[in-house]
Amino acid sequence: MMITSLDNPIVKMAASLRQRKYRYRLKKYVAEGVKLVEEALRSNASVDFILTVNQEADYGDVKTYVVSEKIFKKLSEVESPQGVMAVINMEEHELSDIMSGSNNLLVVLDGLQDPGNIGTIIRAADAMGAGGIVVFKGTGDVYNPKAIRASMGSIFHIPVVFSQDPVVVYQELKRKGMKIAATSLEGDVYPYEIDLMNTAVIFGNEGNGISRVSEEQSDVLVKIPMDGMAESLNVAMSAAIILYEALRQRKRGGLRV
Incomplete structure (x- = not known):
């Protein structure tokens, strides 16, 4: 019928x-x-x-x-x-669910708004073997239809954890021995210069970058090397570059230039 x-x-x-x-x-x-x-x-x-x-x-x-x-x-x-x-x-996950195993890689979304960027980052995180996505309050909806389409199905593969309190998340990550790396135009190191094994990588708002709390809690600020005339890269493109470097290091058994 x-x-x-x-x-x-x-x-x-x-x-x-x-x-x-x-x-x-x-x-x-x-x-x-x-x-x-x-x-x-x-x-x-x-x-x-x-x-x-x-x-x-x-x-x-x-x-x-x-x-x-x-x-x-x-x-x-x-x-x-x-x-x-x-x-x-929707499947509900806790932070502890995505922190198992060694050489873990997590992605933190801190204030991103564009659903296309959100979905693309989820897709990149899935492709590069990240263990999960942490979404802070103030971030756009990962279940927005545009984000779902941009993820190309990766939303079904990778667990998502929602958090209202970034400080609690960062404290728990550090307690488990994870490094906190944030993307920033003010960063002082390139992705291939730091060990990205067992690391949570933060990606911030398209216009304003990461929050003050995320900057304060980060162990390192990372920037993308650029030799051309462009002032910056789209956040999803930056995410793909950094997450690929994390995968490269994992495949090679650690940081090797």
């Missing part, structure tokens, strides 16, 4: 997830598009249900509802909808 009414409870709930407050109230978010839905299923993300316009779709044991194209277009946030989206349950 096809759902054709916007007043259907399933449709109304999915529609509400376009707003951040309802995402966090219901602890659910939406991943739209064929590749994202397939990746969510392949990654064993906690998929609540799937909405599709394809009456022949088969997603195994996952609850699947067929909706009209008119309904789907109302729910979609992309210009050319592919006719499938998944409503996914």
